[in-house]
Each structure stands twice: as structure tokens, then as C-alpha cells.
Amino acid sequence: MDWTGLIEIVGRELFGVIAGLIGVLAFVVLNALFLTWLERKIAGHMQRRIGPKEVGPFGLIQPLADTLKLLGKELLTPHDVSRPLYFLAPTLIFIPVLVSFVVIPFDRQLLVKDINVGILVILAFSSLSVLSILLAGWGSNNKYALIGAIRSVAQNIAYEIPLLLSLLPIIMMANSFSLKTIVAAQEGLWYVALQPVAFLLFFIAAVAETNRTPFDLPEAESELVAGFHTEYTGMRFALFFLAEYTNIVIVCAIATSFFLGGYQGPLLPGWLWFLGKTYFLVFVIIWFRWTFPRVRFDQLLNFAWKIMIPVAFINIIVTGGLLKL
Amino acid sequence: MSNPIDKLSAIALPGLIETDYQTRGYHYCLEATADNILPVVQTFDDEGFYLEDLTCVDREKQLELVYFFFHYDRHKRFKVVVALDPAQPSVPSVSGIYSSAYFLEREVCEFFGVFFAGHKNLTYLFLHDAIDYYPLRKDYPLRKERVAVSAAEKARLNSFAVTESDDSFFVNMGPQHPSTHGVLRIIIKMDGEYILEAEPVLGYLHRMHEKMGENRTYQQFLPNTGRMDYLGAISFNLGYVTAVEKMLGIAPPPRAEHIRIITTELNRIASHLLWVGAYLADLGALTPFLFVFDDREQILDILEAVTGSRLTYCYFRFGGMPDDVDETFAEKTKRFIDRMHNERFSMYEKLITGNPIFISRTKNVGVVTRESARKHGVTGPVLRSCGLPFDMRRVEPYSLYERFNFDIPVGGGNGALDMYRIRIREMEMSLRIIEQALAAMPAGPVMAEKVPKKIKPPAGDIYHTVESPRGELGVYIVSDETDRPYRMHWRVPSYFNLMTFPESARGILLADAVAVLGSLDLVIPEIDR
Numbered sequence: 136m137d138w139t140g141l142i143e144i145v146g147r148e149l150f151g152v153i154a155g156l157i158g159v160l161a162f163v164v165l166n167a168l169f170l171t172w173l174e175r176k177i178a179g180h181m182q183r184r185i186g187p188k189e190v191g192p193f194g195l196i197q198p199l200a201d202t203l204k205l206l207g208k209e210l211l212t213p214h215d216v217s218r219p220l221y222f223l224a225p226t227l228i229f230i231p232v233l234v235s236f237v238v239i240p241f242d243r244q245l246l247v248k249d250i251n252v253g254i255l256v257i258l259a260f261s262s263l264s265v266l267s268i269l270l271a272g273w274g275s276n277n278k279y280a281l282i283g284a285i286r287s288v289a290q291n292i293a294y295e296i297p298l299l300l301s302l303l304p305i306i307m308m309a310n311s312f313s314l315k316t317i318v319a320a321q322e323g324l325w326y327v328a329l330q331p332v333a334f335l336l337f338f339i340a341a342v343a344e345t346n347r348t349p350f351d352l353p354e355a356e357s358e359l360v361a362g363f364h365t366e367y368t369g370m371r372f373a374l375f376f377l378a379e380y381t382n383i384v385i386v387c388a389i390a391t392s393f394f395l396g397g398y399q400g401p402l403l404p405g406w407l408w409f410l411g412k413t414y415f416l417v418f419v420i421i422w423f424r425w426t427f428p429r430v431r432f433d434q435l436l437n438f439a440w441k442i443m444i445p446v447a448f449i450n451i452i453v454t455g456g457l458l459k460l
Numbered sequence: 461m462s463n464p465i466d467k468l469s470a471i472a473l474p475g476l477i478e479t480d481y482q483t484r485g486y487h488y489c490l491e492a493t494a495d496n497i498l499p500v501v502q503t504f505d506d507e508g509f510y511l512e513d514l515t516c517v518d519r520e521k522q523l524e525l526v527y528f529f530f531h532y533d534r535h536k537r538f539k540v541v542v543a544l545d546p547a548q549p550s551v552p553s554v555s556g557i558y559s560s561a562y563f564l565e566r567e568v569c570e571f572f573g574v575f576f577a578g579h580k581n582l583t584y585l586f587l588h589d590a591i592d593y594y595p596l597r598k599d600y601p602l603r604k605e606r607v608a609v610s611a612a613e614k615a616r617l618n619s620f621a622v623t624e625s626d627d628s629f630f631v632n633m634g635p636q637h638p639s640t641h642g643v644l645r646i647i648i649k650m651d652g653e654y655i656l657e658a659e660p661v662l663g664y665l666h667r668m669h670e671k672m673g674e675n676r677t678y679q680q681f682l683p684n685t686g687r688m689d690y691l692g693a694i695s696f697n698l699g700y701v702t703a704v705e706k707m708l709g710i711a712p713p714p715r716a717e718h719i720r721i722i723t724t725e726l727n728r729i730a731s732h733l734l735w736v737g738a739y740l741a742d743l744g745a746l747t748p749f750l751f752v753f754d755d756r757e758q759i760l761d762i763l764e765a766v767t768g769s770r771l772t773y774c775y776f777r778f779g780g781m782p783d784d785v786d787e788t789f790a791e792k793t794k795r796f797i798d799r800m801h802n803e804r805f806s807m808y809e810k811l812i813t814g815n816p817i818f819i820s821r822t823k824n825v826g827v828v829t830r831e832s833a834r835k836h837g838v839t840g841p842v843l844r845s846c847g848l849p850f851d852m853r854r855v856e857p858y859s860l861y862e863r864f865n866f867d868i869p870v871g872g873g874n875g876a877l878d879m880y881r882i883r884i885r886e887m888e889m890s891l892r893i894i895e896q897a898l899a900a901m902p903a904g905p906v907m908a909e910k911v912p913k914k915i916k917p918p919a920g921d922i923y924h925t926v927e928s929p930r931g932e933l934g935v936y937i938v939s940d941e942t943d944r945p946y947r948m949h950w951r952v953p954s955y956f957n958l959m960t961f962p963e964s965a966r967g968i969l970l971a972d973a974v975a976v977l978g979s980l981d982l983v984i985p986e987i988d989r
């Protein structure tokens with residue numbers, strides 16, 4: 136066996152992934168900053184305010200100033216916390232988020248690594264984030280945080296199922312788990328036209344997975360103060376925040392890739408189409424937050440188990456039947 | 461009506477005395493003793509009265525325990541007096557009959573040192589445990605030496621202990637919590653997400669307005685009224701001013717009355733608007749909060765122009781108004797009415813009322829039954845949600861309310877959802893009253909003639925009620941013909957509404973508890989006084 140050749144191949148591969156990860160990291164952070172700005176701006180206009188406007192043009196630099204402020208904050212560690220878990224949680228929440236971006240195709244060629252089970256990688260890793268929420272809630276030695284964490288676990292488990300089930304028909308139609316193949320298969324017609332029910336199911340489950348209103352129970356501030364991150368300050372808090380916004384982008388990117396044709400679109404470059412569609416979905420999620428009240432815990436779970444999962448199953452069966460015909 | 465009178469006269473001698481309702485504010489007075497108070501109170505309970513108020517007056521030679529009973533339908537007020545020996549004041553507790561006495565007796569206990577035998581938790585309600593004097597007794601005047609209470613007596617008073625069983629845990633909701641709207645603290649015993657028991661802890665904002673009232677002249681107390689309920693300050697102004705006017709026997713000129721009604725109703729709308737916003741924020745929808753603030757801002761601007769302040773108003777004077785309003789006041793108010801009718805109500809309808817999540821969160825949540833309401837002395841929109849059109853503006857018309865045409869919106873027992881609908885409808889009704897008042901506003905003076913410089917009401921007491929945005933506001937004033945009240949007591953509506961919470965919170969989810977607590981429209985400075 137030619138060792139130099141192998142090392143060269145591994146080296147190239149490794150270099151590619153590392154370079155990609157650095158790119159992803161830059162995108163994730165910039166994107167989260169932009170999203171906080173976007174959320175505040177949209178919220179402002181929906182509430183007859185103008186939102187941030189002082190720092191930079193249209194207040195664009197405001198998130199940067201906020202980050203600097205958070206960096207300068209003292210990292211308080213409350214009494215009697217379970218130290219390893221308390222410190223681990225904010226770091227751990229960030230890793231699955233980073234990994235998920237590796238397999239998302241931003242453009243025809245702009246993709247860190249095409250894995251033939253791409254969507255499974257994303258779903259597997261995003262399930263990990265619930266672990267860090269549980270660690271945060273358990274480690275904080277705070278009852279509100281613990282209740283928030285427990286809610287989060289129940290909610291994420293309940294909504295992970297319809298999330299996956301709603302994607303299955305697409306996987307069946309495209310005959311692949313790879314996001315690249317799935318996007319490529321939507322050359323002519325987007326899957327949202329063929330699978331509107333699946334899209335709806337996925338989007339609702341995605342909102343619940345990212346803990347956004349009307350499903351923001353783990354951090355319901357009127358009940359649980361701030362939920363699982365009640366006891367976190369400074370940059371540790373910021374990491375939770377960053378992960379939340381990045382999660383929103385991930386689910387919207389998946390929705391774009393699976394249902395809205397990903398980078399496909401006329402005239403404009405592919406990555407612009409991709410980002411445009413993704414941010415449109417992000418806007419819809421932000422729109423939800425500033426319109427809806429919060430559902431109750433039992434209503435939330437009932438909705439997942441009694442409505443969404445049965446509908447998703449029916450959808451799979453119908454799709455399977457039609458594909459066979 | 462003859463039935464309770466005969467019964468009561470048989471139990472407590474010398475029987476019922478009919479009093480002058482016009483000057484006293486109550487129809488009958490009855491003298492009872494510590495021995496026969498239980499059967500007397502039981503008779504009122506059997507007859508369907510609610511315990512409107514329970515307070516105490518220190519007459520130096522004796523302590524006078526004063527109970528007020530009122531009826532939701534019959535509209536007759538009874539005063540029951542129990543004279544106690546100040547050296548050893550002890551009386552059987554009526555908290556077993558009326559749940560509302562649970563708080564009221566604790567309050568009397570800490571302020572006057574009256575021991576209520578049989579009360580299950582006779583700890584301090586407002587005051588700090590370490591306070592070892594009875595602040596509302598007359599032998600505790602301001603800036604003088606305290607009268608110490610013996611340690612043995614204090615130990616007897618503090619008999620309540622919290623016990624934690626295996627599966628449950630305690631959560632302190634408040635005093636710093638986003639949805640207690642102020643510094644209310646509730647100790648919640650929970651099993652998972654379900655609430656087993658809830659116990660409100662009050663007093664974080666206690667300022668002792670009642671003692672202040674005894675040490676200020678009638679005029680000097682005026683600004684205090686606006687500082688109890690900071691959202692319905694003008695209603696409190698009105699309650700106090702009309703009570704004193706009734707004692708003095710002076711009537712403000714009609715123009716002043718019209719201005720009073722317009723500003724009071726504007727204030728009521730502002731209060732309800734804020735509730736809508738805050739309640740939706742409790743349920744997780746943050747945008748309506750900003751929308752209602754936009755509307756509320758219009759009201760605050762109108763009121764600021766005439767009263768000079770934006771929140772803690774001190775607007776009315778005994779005998780009328782300090783100043784007349786100008787043309788722009790009427791103009792701006794009309795513009796506000798048009799704005800609400802033309803765009804705002806329909807917008808709230810679209811944004812909130814029809815929202816399925818909102819309906820599913822509030823429907824049949826925090827239902828207060830009529831019986832539970834009576835036992836707790838509940839009034840206001842919370843009471844009206846169980847279908848009872850009980851509004852002090854109609855029941856005991858004060859100012860000129862009997863001249864105006866308005867409905868009393870009631871609910872169908874759907875709990876918080878009905879309370880929301882009622883408050884929205886009440887805003888419309890308030891606008892209707894304002895419209896009529898603006899149209900009918902006569903010209904003329906705004907201050908009655910012959911208002912004495914020094915207010916010295918004739919000796920005696922008065923119980924006067926008005927409808928604040930949260931319910932029945934009662935003012936009890938005892939005068940001894942000086943320029944300061946001998947005793948002043950406030951019956952504040954949120955205090956009674958809050959008392960239903962432990963009962964309605966039992967066995968519900970934490971999320972529902974927030975919805976229930978919000979629906980009661982609590983204003984903590986009003987509860988703590």
C-alpha cells in the first residue's frame with residue numbers, strides 16, 4: 136500500500152474539513168449576530184417602534200456592541216452548582232450546531248462535505264443539544280432551570296419524531312439521504328408543491344425543536360424566569376443564545392433544502408437563492424414569536440402525539456402508495 | 461328582608477338598629493359579642509351575604525371589631541360591631557365560614573393584636589415577624605415609644621409551619637418574578653409541573669396608608685389615595701373624595717361631577733388596556749403590550765393636561781375640582797373615542813380575541829364559581845365572569861352614574877377568557893359613558909360653595925364604595941370631629957380577588973397558574989397598602 140498516497144488523501148480530506156469548519160464557524164457567528172439584529176428590527180417594526188438604530192448604519196453594529204458587553208461581563212457561578220455539568224453545558228450545546236452545517240449545501244459546489252446519510256447526521260447531532268439543555272438545567276441548582284430543562288426534554292423528544300417522519304416522504308421520493316442529491320432532484324419542481332403537508336409538519340416541528348414561540352416553554356419567561364439558562368451570565372449565556380439562533384438557521388436551511396429547492400433558482404447565484412429562502416423562513420419564525428401567545432405544556436405534547444405524528448404517518452403511507460403505482 | 465333581621469335580632473340583643481344610609485353608607489347596625497359572633501356570622505352566610513370587610517377601631521377604652529356584610533342581589537349592608545377588651549382581645553375566628561376572613565383576621569391581628577381563636581394560620585400578613593408592637597393601636601402614636609408585645613404572645617401568633625413531603629418541592633414565585641407584576645410572593649408546593657398548594661405572602665410593599673391617614677388632615681391624605689392603586693388612581697381619588705363629601709353633606713356642582721366621571725372612566729380604560737397587554741405578555745405574546753401602550757399613551761396625555769400627572773393622580777378636591785377643563789380636553793377625548801372605535805377595537809379583535817392559542821390557554825382556566833366568589837368577597841370583572849351583573853356604579857350609584865346609560869358586561873363562567881372579554885366590553889362601556897358625559901356636560905362652576913377650609917366631618921363613621929377597575933373599593937372612615945380621621949380603612953378589591961388564588965391554583969399546571977394570577981388583575985401596592 137502506498138502510504139504517501141494515503142496520507143495525502145487523508146491530509147487533503149482533513150484540510151478540507153478543517154477549512155470548512157472554520158468557514159462554518161465564521162458563518163455561524165456572523166449569522167447569529169445578524170439574526171439578533173434582524174429579530175430586534177422586525178420586532179420593533181411589528182410593535183410600532185424602530186428597533187436598534189444608534190450603533191452603525193440602521194443599528195447593524197448593535198449586536199457586536201452587545202457581544203462585547205457580554206464578553207466583558209463577569210461569569211457568575213451560583214452557589215452549589217454541579218460544576219462540571221454547569222460549565223460543560225454551554226460548550227456542549229455548540230458542537231452539534233457546528234457539525235450540522237457541514238452537510239448543508241449552500242450552493243452547487245459550496246458544501247463542506249457531502250455525506251450520503253447527511254440528513255441523519257444532522258438529526259442525530261441536533262438531538263444532542265437537548266442533552267446540554269438537560270445538563271444546564273440539572274447543573275444550575277435552580278428549580279426554575281430544572282423545570283425548564285424537563286420541559287425541554289419532553290418537548291424535543293416529542294417533536295423529533297414528527298420532524299423525522301415529515302422528512303421521510305422526501306427521502307423516499309429522492310431516493311437518498313444526501314442533501315446534495317435531494318436538492319439536485321428538485322431541478323424542475325420544488326418538493327413543497329408535491330408535499331405541502333410534510334412541509335407544514337416539518338415547519339411546525341422545527342419551531343418546536345428550536346424552542347421558539349408559540350412553543351417556547353423551556354424558557355417561558357413569564358413562568359420560569361428564563362428557563363434552563365436562568366443561572367447563566369456573560370459569554371456562557373451568549374453561547375446558549377448563539378446556539379438558539381444557529382439552530383433556527385439550521386432548521387430553516389433543512390426546510391429550504393428539502394422543500395424549497397435549496398440553491399435552485401433562476402438568474403441569481405445559487406448561494407443567494409439559498410440564503411434568501413432560508414432567511415425568509417427565519418423571518419416567518421420571528422413573525423410567529425411576535426404574534427402568538429405561548430401554548431400550554433399538555434397542549435403542546437398532545438398536539439405532537441395526537442395530531443402531528445398520525446398525520447405524518449398517513450402522509451408517509453400515501454406517498455409510499457403513490458410512488459409504487 | 462325581614463327574615464335575617466328577625467333571626468339576627470333574636471341572636472344578638474339589643475338587636476338590629478336601622479341607620480341612615482345616606483350619611484352612613486350602611487343600612488343596619490348590630491352589636492354582637494365574642495360569644496355570639498359565630499351564630500351571627502353564620503346567619504349572614506346562610507342568607508347569602510358576603511363578608512365585605514373586617515377591620516378594627518381602637519376606641520382606647522375598648523377595641524371595636526367591625527364586620528361589614530353585603531349582598532350581591534339584595535344590596536343591603538349590615539355592620540356588626542364586637543367590642544373587645546384591649547388588654548385581652550380574643551374572639552372566635554370566622555375564617556371557617558368566610559374564606560375572606562383568612563387574610564382579614566391576620567391583618568387585624570397584626571395591627572391591633574386581636575387574637576382569633578381557631579384561625580389556622582394566624583401569622584403576620586404584612587408586617588415583619590420581628591415587629592413587636594401593634595401599629596394601629598392608639599397607644600402607638602407616631603414618634604413615641606413602642607409598646608412591647610410579650611414573646612409568649614408572639615409565639616402563640618406564629619403557629620404555621622411549612623412541611624415538605626417526599627415527592628413535592630417548594631418554589632418561591634416572587635417577590636421578584638416576571639408575572640407577579642410587582643412584589644407579590646407566592647409559595648408554591650409543586651409535584652412536577654402541578655401545583656399542590658399555593659400560599660400568597662404579602663407585605664413587600666406595605667406602607668401603612670391607614671396609619672398615615674390618622675396622622676394627616678383630610679386634605680393631606682388626598683395624594684396618598686393615588687398611590688395605592690397606581691393604575692386606577694382616579695377611582696381611589698373619587699372613592700375618598702365622595703366618602704368625605706357624604707360625611708360633610710356637600711355636593712359638588714354638576715359640571716364637576718361630569719368631569720369626574722369622564723376622567724375616572726378614562727382612567728378605567730387605561731387600567732384595562734394595561735391589563736390586556738400585561739396579561740398577553742404573561743401568556744407569552746409580547747406585541748399586544750406595545751400596542752396597548754400606544755392607546756394608553758393617548759389617555760395619559762389627556763389626563764396629564766388636566767391633572768398635571770401621568771400615573772399617581774391627585775385630581776379631585778372636596779366639593780369639586782381644583783380647576784375647570786378647557787375645550788381641548790373634550791376635543792382630545794372625542795378624538796380618542798373615535799380612534800378606539802374606528803381602528804383599535806377591531807384590531808384587538810383580530811390580533812387577540814380570535815386567536816386559537818389564546819382561547820385554548822384561557823377558556824375554563826381560573827373559573828371562579830359564584831359560591832366561591834361569595835366566600836372570598838370577590839368583586840369586579842372576576843365576579844362578573846360568573847354571570848353576576850354586580851357593579852358598584854349600578855348597585856350603589858355615586859357621583860352621577862345613575863344618569864348614564866351603560867351595560868354591565870357579564871360572562872358565562874368560562875374563567876379567564878370571560879374576564880378578558882368583560883374587560884374589553886367594559887372599555888367600550890366606559891367610552892359610551894364618556895360620550896354621554898361629554899354631550900351632557902353643563903356649564904357652571906366646578907367647585908361647591910361653602911366648602912370649609914378645615915374639613916371636620918361630624919362624629920360617626922361611614923362606609924362608602926365605588927367601582928374601581930378591579931372591583932369594589934370600600935372606604936371606611938371614622939371621624940371624631942377633628943381635622944384628621946380617627947380611623948381610616950380601605951377595602952381594596954385585588955386583596956379579595958387574590959384570596960381565590962390558593963383555591964383555584966390547587967391541582968393546576970404552573971403555566972395555568974400564571975394565567976389565573978394574571979386574570980385577577982392584581983395591583984400589589986393596592987393589596988399591601
